Amino acid sequence: MKKGKVFGLIIVFLLVLIQFVPAGLPDTIAENENDLLYNNQIPEQVAVILKTSCYDCHSNETNYPWYSYVAPVSWLVGKDIREGREELNFSEWESLSKIDKAKHLDNIIDEVSDGDMPMNIYTIIHTDAKLSSEEIEQLANWAEDYAESLFE
Template identity: 40%
Template sequence: MKKVLLGILVVIVIIQFIRPEKNVSKVSENDISTVVQIPENVNVILQNACNDCHSNYTKYPWYSEIAPVSWFLAHHVNEGKEHLNFSEWTAYNENQKDHIIHDIEEVLESHEMPLKSYIIMHKEADLTNEQFQTLLDWAKTLK
């Protein structure tokens, strides 16, 4: 039994050295803010509820340093950026933007985003109906 526990402990320690790449960049020339005026109230909502997974500027919580949680978070952020990356907005063509805007509207209307798993650890991302509507109204101006 002691050998099993020691083995588990060794594995836990070893996996701490397997680190995913962090999603931290400087402001991109393709950032949405370079071509779209973002009202301050919308910007606050985006920062609190969207940008960690949908931009190149993730604010990592303390638990992101612990494997295997770090792996899950890295995968989650990469997946979010595949669907929408505000830091690469101007790199999208018009068809891509139209599709993304449609998707934004859908997930806001259904309250699918932010994900419940994200809200658990980020209370500021628990949007009110008014905040959902603010984002939805803003998204419609992107068309």
């Protein structure tokens, strides 16, 4: 019994101690002139889908929930956002070439159609981010139309 209490106290102490290790969460920017939604005529329904299901990881406009400040979860959140922004950052959309934009739009179609995005670990807590089949179709159709319009 005594060993169990000591072990429990050590675990609690370690959990408190790791709260002092910086999470390294990426910075956020509320408005960005290079942002996809700032510079383009995006249908309102598609803009809502992007904001709800994509922007937390794929833009500089991340809304950090309470748990993103609690270690060790904060480390995972920071890692996922850094990787998401590295792969595609809507806040830097206007700095991309037309070819890069078309590639990203094609990847969006593939990722949402295959059910790989948004990530399951994200939609477990953010249930409103889970895409319905109708939303997937809307997003895929928009991405295809937008990619075609880039080269007109």
